[in-house]
Amino acid sequence: MDLRRAPHPDAKVEALLDWIYHLEGGEGDPDLKVLVFTEFVPTQEMPQEFLTERGLKVVCLNSSMDMEQRNRVEYAIVGDARTLISTDAIGVGFNECFT
Numbered sequence: 001m002d003l004r005r006a007p008h009p010d011a012k013v014e015a016l017l018d019w020i021y022h023l024e025g026g027e028g029d030p031d032l033k034v035l036v037f038t039e040f041v042p043t044q045e046m047p048q049e050f051l052t053e054r055g056l057k058v059v060c061l062n063s064s065m066d067m068e069q070r071n072r073v074e075y076a077i078v079g080d081a082r083t084l085i086s087t088d089a090i091g092v093g094f095n096e097c098f099t
């Protein structure tokens with residue numbers, strides 16, 4: 001089953017949203033940043049769409065992006081984007097965004 005075309009998001013993505021809300025409440029920080037790893041580029045699309053539809057600012061990072069695109073993602077996550085969905089392409093340079 002292609003999750004990107006599923007009529008309803010799968011339980012893992014719904015649990016992710018619940019977890020994000022739980023973290024916000026526990027930390028008392030409505031601007032909390034969240035990093036989500038996924039193994040494949042195509043699996044970034046469905047959670048990004050699901051979370052965006054629920055009002056979260058989400059950006060994705062993967063190995064198919066050039067340096068300019070990666071810089072835009074970094075700028076967004078340092079700014080108002082709250083969730084970064086990444087493959088293992090994240091690299092060391094993004095550590096500062098989450099500290």
